[in-house]
Amino acid sequence: MRHTLLALPLTAVLAACSSATPPSVQLPTPSPSAGIRSLGLMEVTLTGVGTSHMSAQALPYHPGVQSQALTDLSGGLQLKYDSNGYSDRNGMRYAWATFRVRNAAANGTPYASAQQNLTLLAVSTGNPSTATIADTAVRNLKHFDGSAYTDPLKTTLARSFVPTQKLDTSGNLNVVEQGADLQLLPESAVADGQFSAPDSTPVSYTDLGVNTVLPYGFVVRTPASDGTAQGRTLPDLTGDARPVAQQYDGLVTIAVKVPLQTPATDNPYTFSLVFEVVSDPTTRVTQSVEEQNTAGNAAVSQRASTLGASVITTLPGSTLPTSSNVSALDVQCTVRTAGSAGAPTAVFPALAAPALGEVLTLSGTTACLPGGTSGNAEYTVVPLNSSSSSAKSVSVLARNSVSVTGPPTPNLIGDDAGPQLGLGDGGLPAAPTSPATDSDLARLTQDQQTLTPKLANPAARVAQGIHPLSLPTGTLALGDTVSLNVAPGCSGAVDLRTGTVRSIGAHLIIVSDTNNPAGGFTTTQLDSFVTDFDTNTWPTITGAFGTPTDIDNNGHVVAFVTRAVNELSPPASSTVTYGYSETRDLFNTDPTSGCERSNQGELFYMLTPDPTGAVNSNVRTVANVQSYFQPTLAHEFQHVINASRRMYVNNAVSFEVPWLNEGLSNIAEELMFYATSVGLTPRQNIVVSNINTGPNASKRVAAFNTYANPNFGRYRPFLQRPDNFGPFWTTDSLGARGATWNFLRYAADRYVLAGGTEGGPGGFLYQLVNSQTTGLTNLQAVIGVDPYSWAQDWSVANYADDIGVNPLAIYTHPSWNYRSLFGALGGFPLLARPLTAGTPLNLTYQRGGSTSYLRMGVISGQTAQLLLYPTVNGSSDAVSVKVVRTK
Template sequence: MRKLFLCSAVVLVAACGDGGGTSPAVASLSVAVPVPSLPVGQTVTLTAQSVSGDGVAAPAKGVAWSSLDPAVATVSAAGVVTAVAPGVATITAAAASQTARADVYVSGGSVSCAATAASAPAVGEVRLLAGSERSALCLPAIGTGGEYVLVAFNASRDTGSRVLLSASGERVVPVVGAPTPTLAPPAGELLANRAPAPLHMDNGAAALLGSAVPDTRFHLALRGRERRQLRDRMSGAARVRASVRATPSFSLAPAAGASAASGLTPSGAAASLVTVPATKGAQVRLNTQSSSACLSPVYRGGRVVAVGARAIIVADTTNPAGGFTDADYEGFAAAFDTLVYPADVSYFGEPSDVDENKRSVIFFTRAVNELTPANSESYVGGFFFGRDLFPVAANKSENYPGCAGSNEAELFYMLVPDPNGVVNGNRRELAFVKSVTTGVLAHEFQHLINEGRRLYVNNANDFEEVWLNEGLSHVAEELIYYKVSGLEPRSNIDATAARSTPRRRDAFNSYQGSNFGRLRAYLTNPEGNSPYAADDSLATRGATWQFLRYAADRTTGDEAAVFKALANSKTTGFDNVDAVFGGSTLNLARDWAVAQYADDAGIGPNLRSSYTFPSWNYRSVYAAFTDRNGNPLPFPLRVTAVPTTGSVQVTLVGGGATYLRFASAPAATATVRVSSAVGGPPEPVQMVLIRTR
């Protein structure tokens, strides 16, 4: 029996109302798609099912249907979907204040070899394959021959899914023309499974880095901890904050002196538990516990070492020797005021102000260093923990249980220098920590803005999904690069521009090298990585950053408004991206995957702008990178040759792509066949042909 690949509905559940009548309120809504795919011109009727608060399922009544992608498939008021063009259409059903979505895969009609041979694609043309072309691509004879890339993209939201494809060719020959005539080595020879080091132009400052790379495992666990331990407190915290704003005399901070007995600093002076005064020299105590949001606080003593217009810098009084001076801390306060704050606020919105001091607290503490075990190749550069935005005290009238571990302040925790390796034997040179601090601040400030606005401005009931949240924070790092370098988005920055002055080269090395390093980890294994994976790997982060940059570049008008919309949504993940960009995230990701190969590849004027990266010339920029030994690095996109005999196998995760390169001989036809366990490529896999010569 043929195995069917059914798409699954995305169910959005809202809180039940009181019903207002005898019928139980609808608690959830789901959509069933009865076929795995729909050929162009065909129709299928979708059904919606509701589940009441007491668990009773029934056909949904009064359903309003809509398509987010009418160019791919339309839907009638009765739920009848009509396939219009190949792709993925996201269909939305709304009823009884509930919403559900489902993806409909449109496969296109059958195309014969004869029909294909009659119209060869032009050089630079990108063709979305349909029908039989997906499994048996027949290319016509061309006088001088032709060269092609066949892109297979797994348009599944489930990044845990795996699709095994086999590709073979008939009368294909090896490629000889640019770009990438020399194919990437086999996956086993790549560095894809190793942590990617930040890349530096001209080997500049590479000696500062050692072997350490950022540790994403800690942040994945932290973001998961926020959702598990704080999500149910969000609505109560918002109600408490609203009552605070309505009652000026009410304060969330403990009464003066309430914690003095337990708040002694090493000098013996009383320290406040929550409030951090904007007074240089003031002693404070802050909870640095990262294993629990609200329980078992671990307090550290700190001294206010610098005060800016938007930042209060606090240094842990037990930091290792050989660290930052007060002048260094003053510099970080100035960088936050003049670089980080204006850049992030203009793109993501104003931060919350739970302690009503119009500043963020930046705590440089060895507690961050302690998060990295001995002999680790990674490090934690800093973090933001959403618990610090929650009120400490419980409030029964607002059904809020409190969060005893909260510092009740906009707060970051930052890595400190440790040149002697006092903490777990891990040496952290001052120059290295200083070089990454401003970028980390920009990154973590986006998290703070995002979560604060979800809590207290947009009244969301969940935190953003990790992949999108981290991607936005890597965009924040890129914003600092633009501000420091003087270059702008959508200017196709190449290596010449990026290193045209020492200032621009240093700006890249400080604020963009890490993004390109993470992206390289993705490009060396695009089959096994995805821009929307839940694993929070460095490769995922690199892909997500580039995907968001690409998506914003495709829009018209002010890109800051695009990113602000993403950071100010009540929805999360796919639903957020769908709403902001007005279509299926999967189709957008497919076009992004095509651009990985097509952009700046010199394949002629027929290439549509939707398959380009307007902000960056990645092929040029990567040519300026060197490894730690000063050797130039090739463009890292992994490309697989369609063999002249036999076949090649690739496995695609959801959101993964493979690039199959082949050529046809002069005046000869060529055929490429792609198969899977169910015959041709299963419908979540979209096949795209690029002619390169």
């Protein structure tokens, strides 16, 4: 089950339904000398609730024989009824009453000094004749006919009352700022012994005449002309210069919500709430659940600024935190509405401890994480930047957390404990960090930008008649010579190279540049490439994505092995281009509507061996070039299929964006691993021993090294700095491409496990290629949801998969056990950062789905606060957060 970390807005949670006491955040205890001054008890009664005859009154409350209160604690507060209202919304009845407030005791006698932050704190009392119900602040519950409620409904209803704020008449949950008087306090502030008489003499609960003080109430405001809070101080009315009889300087709104009942006759018609009137030396403002929105954030911030509040209280699910207010912000994880501090019987919002492996979704940028029942709990916090337009600098702050001990280990997830592969025969070499097929991003970007405008023009397509530079129409024969342009791009002078047909198969023709350096591929080697392409590559790649076009009518795709590819690497260059394709070759040669440099056919341009370094002094051995020939063909084949089908089959008006186009080509490489690994398939959770043991070990190791290992090499830098790369990138990098490949593999697996297919018509991969849309729009059309929602789940899977906590399937990688495989490639490199209590961790998350992995522990029986906010001025709205429990 997945939990959403938010303040459940509708009901108080009956703690009696749980065997465990809700944990609490450990907060500093204020000294009694700075404590809250008590002025006496008041009872507020609302009647006619739910009707047009609703009214309210406030009277002194007399606790009776229970009270041992001092005389100066019985004054209360002079309240004069002003207005009321109710509204039924989202299964709840909201009811409120506003009173004018005079700085005087209930009998009208002015207090001898100004009063600051006068607050009506909810209390539970025990006098038999006037007791509140079930350790709540509620009493006098009555039906419409005046009859009193009886148990069990009486207790259930009383414990379901939740304090809130006045709403407007729009029908939505919009708080009226003139009635935003809710005040939530930490338990430490309302503990027995934290109160004093007006003369600062400490008083106990017994002195106050209460069983307990609940940590919520409503604060008196001195309003501005529009009714909003201008201040919190009621003036001294004892001076001769001021009229005092009708000097009501304050307003307070008492507001609660209670679930609507079935039948409707069970909805409370009358109820009373009992309060202790106090003067609080601390100026606080509170954000209710109903204010957890953009307008509410602005209103709370304005209240805090106007009043000079030193504490801003909110609830889990808020997006209020900013770099400027976080030091004053206190997240109340739960608020007790019944029972004692040590044994609450009702709280709001709900705070359930997640199970091991359970993933929580934050609804805002504040959350509370409970400790374990028999030991510390540990969590990994996973933020993700779901903006495609900008990076986000975000601070993550944990309070009341402790360091983690694992498993998995805090800073680096441990290597697989099973078979470890060496680097000799049968082993897996370290994943390459500069794979051969990562050289065509500039071409994809240029194609997307410069050729897309031509794509919409039907005149750009190849029609009858073949340009002299193109491949000859019809079947080629061994020994035929052709002239091909190798100058890049669409327009400009051509650079013709002559080639000879060296090998012909059912689907692939290999043409070799007649000016290639000596010591190149033999005919036998070229024939083996053709055989492998026909046997494995063609059925695998076309089966997944569809067949390419055949605009040159030769029934084949053509690989041109040419020194022109070698010439792309400058002398002494550390980079190698092993091959590429040119989308321009799919256009006709009209200089206006098409591409004058087009060869008008489906071509690959491939590196030739150069054992002596004849081209730019760069030695290219036969073995090295041979090892990358087939994966490069598979990679480029997807590009050719994608572009040609968009142009001639799918009637698209744009070529695919680079991140998705390149990611699909990396998937093509992976598909070739499955095709050549003798029995291994997707969604087998492949571990090291599946590859390097058994009768097919040598073939599987070779297949991994050839087709899978390059993707692991791309994935590694992403894992090392996941905040720097996202799968939906706009700036090319090795880590970004690794993220895209890995996400597409995750998405394909998830799609199949949900009942779909991976390739072929109707399959995940096929739909992505055979589309008229691009990028995220294309992906969303296939999976049916915002791709960032899957990216958030994928980011969790990168950490949670195969660590023994059994998360839901959407948080796993079904095809690969990356911990096992990377264990044979130097260790699983995912960077997990520790969160230190009270110290924000600041990171900049790059756009397009970058993420991070932040570890924290929580002591058993306690609760930690988690806050996220922009490190600098800006918004963190596009940062979504999930949390997985790992211990």
